[in-house]
Amino acid sequence: MKILINGEPGESISVLDRGFQYGDGVFETLAVANGQPLLWDRHMRRFFHGAMRLGIQAPAEGLLRREAEQVCRGASRGVLKIMLTRGVSGRGYAPGPEAAPTRTVGLLPWPDYPATYRTDGVNVQFCHTLITRHNILAGLKHLNRLEQILARMELKDGCAEGLMQDETGHVIEGTMTNLFVVSRGTLLTPDLKSSGVTGVMRGLVLERAPALSIDCRVTGIKRENILDADEVFLTNSLIGVWPVRRIDSREYPAGTVTRQIQEVMRDATVAD
Amino acid sequence: MKILINGEPGESISVLDRGFQYGDGVFETLAVANGQPLLWDRHMRRFFHGAMRLGIQAPAEGLLRREAEQVCRGASRGVLKIMLTRGVSGRGYAPGPEAAPTRTVGLLPWPDYPATYRTDGVNVQFCHTLITRHNILAGLKHLNRLEQILARMELKDGCAEGLMQDETGHVIEGTMTNLFVVSRGTLLTPDLKSSGVTGVMRGLVLERAPALSIDCRVTGIKRENILDADEVFLTNSLIGVWPVRRIDSREYPAGTVTRQIQEVMRDATVAD
Numbered sequence: 001m002k003i004l005i006n007g008e009p010g011e012s013i014s015v016l017d018r019g020f021q022y023g024d025g026v027f028e029t030l031a032v033a034n035g036q037p038l039l040w041d042r043h044m045r046r047f048f049h050g051a052m053r054l055g056i057q058a059p060a061e062g063l064l065r066r067e068a069e070q071v072c073r074g075a076s077r078g079v080l081k082i083m084l085t086r087g088v089s090g091r092g093y094a095p096g097p098e099a100a101p102t103r104t105v106g107l108l109p110w111p112d113y114p115a116t117y118r119t120d121g122v123n124v125q126f127c128h129t130l131i132t133r134h135n136i137l138a139g140l141k142h143l144n145r146l147e148q149i150l151a152r153m154e155l156k157d158g159c160a161e162g163l164m165q166d167e168t169g170h171v172i173e174g175t176m177t178n179l180f181v182v183s184r185g186t187l188l189t190p191d192l193k194s195s196g197v198t199g200v201m202r203g204l205v206l207e208r209a210p211a212l213s214i215d216c217r218v219t220g221i222k223r224e225n226i227l228d229a230d231e232v233f234l235t236n237s238l239i240g241v242w243p244v245r246r247i248d249s250r251e252y253p254a255g256t257v258t259r260q261i262q263e264v265m266r267d268a269t270v271a272d
Numbered sequence: 273m274k275i276l277i278n279g280e281p282g283e284s285i286s287v288l289d290r291g292f293q294y295g296d297g298v299f300e301t302l303a304v305a306n307g308q309p310l311l312w313d314r315h316m317r318r319f320f321h322g323a324m325r326l327g328i329q330a331p332a333e334g335l336l337r338r339e340a341e342q343v344c345r346g347a348s349r350g351v352l353k354i355m356l357t358r359g360v361s362g363r364g365y366a367p368g369p370e371a372a373p374t375r376t377v378g379l380l381p382w383p384d385y386p387a388t389y390r391t392d393g394v395n396v397q398f399c400h401t402l403i404t405r406h407n408i409l410a411g412l413k414h415l416n417r418l419e420q421i422l423a424r425m426e427l428k429d430g431c432a433e434g435l436m437q438d439e440t441g442h443v444i445e446g447t448m449t450n451l452f453v454v455s456r457g458t459l460l461t462p463d464l465k466s467s468g469v470t471g472v473m474r475g476l477v478l479e480r481a482p483a484l485s486i487d488c489r490v491t492g493i494k495r496e497n498i499l500d501a502d503e504v505f506l507t508n509s510l511i512g513v514w515p516v517r518r519i520d521s522r523e524y525p526a527g528t529v530t531r532q533i534q535e536v537m538r539d540a541t542v543a544d
Contacts, residue, residue, distance in 0.1 A: 024418060
């Protein structure tokens with residue numbers, strides 16, 4: 001583990017940092033292969049957009065890139081986590097004039113998911129914990145993650161991921177993944193205008209699917225649409241594409257669309 | 273400023289603490305007068321309830337009390353802030369088995385609100401930032417505070433507080449206060465079942481109002497109900513009771529009910 005805090009190697013931050021006090025910041029997690037973070041430009045676009053939406057002054061991209069290269073150097077694979085908070089200020093929600101942003105750039109261990117998750121697929125469940133709608137933070141990868149944590153804590157043994165619904169019954173995403181379903185030959189993924197995180201891998205799937213002659217639509221998806229679907233898969237920047245083998249008692253094949261998408265995303269993911 | 277981190281004087285926490293990584297924790301802020309935190313039992317009830325809802329192992333109350341007395345000793349007035357996070361664990365929303373909670377107990381400076389806020393009242397505005405509904409975290413004072421921060425950042429010069437509505441047009445609370453309105457002799461405060469923080473001072477007002485022969489009701493309150501109201505006031509543990517003098521262009525008198533409530537809350541608040 002190697003972490004730079006505002007450019008200096010470190011392991012601790014001020015207890016008064018607004019990241020700790022209020023979750024006042026954004027983050028990115030990138031897959032690292034052969035010393036290089038993958039999909040850098042896409043992650044940076046979301047990162048700078050998030051910082052702008054929260055009104056936090058972002059560092060220059062070149063600075064982040066140099067720090068990322070410094071921590072990733074020599075790593076055959078790993079996870080690059082970049083965080084930006086509004087920094088240290090006095091108590092109270094209003095940021096003080098003295099607050100200067102805190103950035104952390106760290107290389108963390110590669111998660112040890114079984115290789116079979118990608119080849120054979122995963123078991124998934126529906127979570128009871130709802131994801132809120134009309135969220136001003138929709139789309140952003142921000143530091144307020146309690147809904148996802150509570151949903152994640154529901155997972156039964158043997159379940160690799162849980163799906164989160166909003167109070168209208170729309171399924172939005174997994175706790176740490178975006179959701180895709182294949183229904184009568186069309187690839188569908190939930191609309192994230194009012195909740196959720198617009199995943200970098202999700203964006204890339206949506207861009208590349210048309211070249212495979214796969215019809216693709218961003219839309220509202222309910223639980224019954226998922227249970228009726230022909231194929232289901234999950235994405236994020238670390239896992240790439242996981243076929244879903246089972247949701248509760250419904251079983252799915254790892255179908256041809258999922259395999260095509262896995263194949264075309266190979267350059268953007270880290271091999272197991 | 274005097275802070276104990278897991279019982280030891282300190283100023284920094286691990287960058288891997290889940291409080292910093294995800295806002296995974298709860299907090300309390302108590303007024304301190306003459307070396308003593310006010311309304312300790314009520315704050316502790318909410319604190320332990322919040323920890324339980326998040327599944328975080330809380331420390332013994334006696335230990336917190338001793339630490340609180342240690343940091344508050346000799347302070348004529350101040351703010352006691354107690355935080356509890358799920359502690360340090362590896363990356364990912366699932367808490368690792370190694371996570372041991374982090375507690376911080378700190379004395380922070382008394383906020384320098386003008387004394388006229390309590391005597392003459394404050395100017396308030398409606399915020400555009402919505403507060404989400406159907407929030408599994410409703411009622412808790414948790415560390416995911418981005419909605420409140422974004423709302424707070426909207427405040428115009430001269431506005432001491434902003435009111436937050438949900439997407440159905442119900443006004444839930446201020447960014448850092450609970451809301452009361454007096455309408456045809458009845459005291460009303462918003463229902464917090466689906467959003468908001470159940471303030472300790474709010475609870476005490478609801479308990480004490482009946483003894484003053486003031487009818488009291490927890491209910492849905494919309495913007496028009498507030499603009500039609502006879503009196504409006506705001507509460508929290510630090511400010512006590514602030515009359516609202518103006519919301520946008522509507523002016524209010526600091527009416528008799530507000531004055532009665534201020535008077536009966538005097539023992540529970542810190543004098544300016």
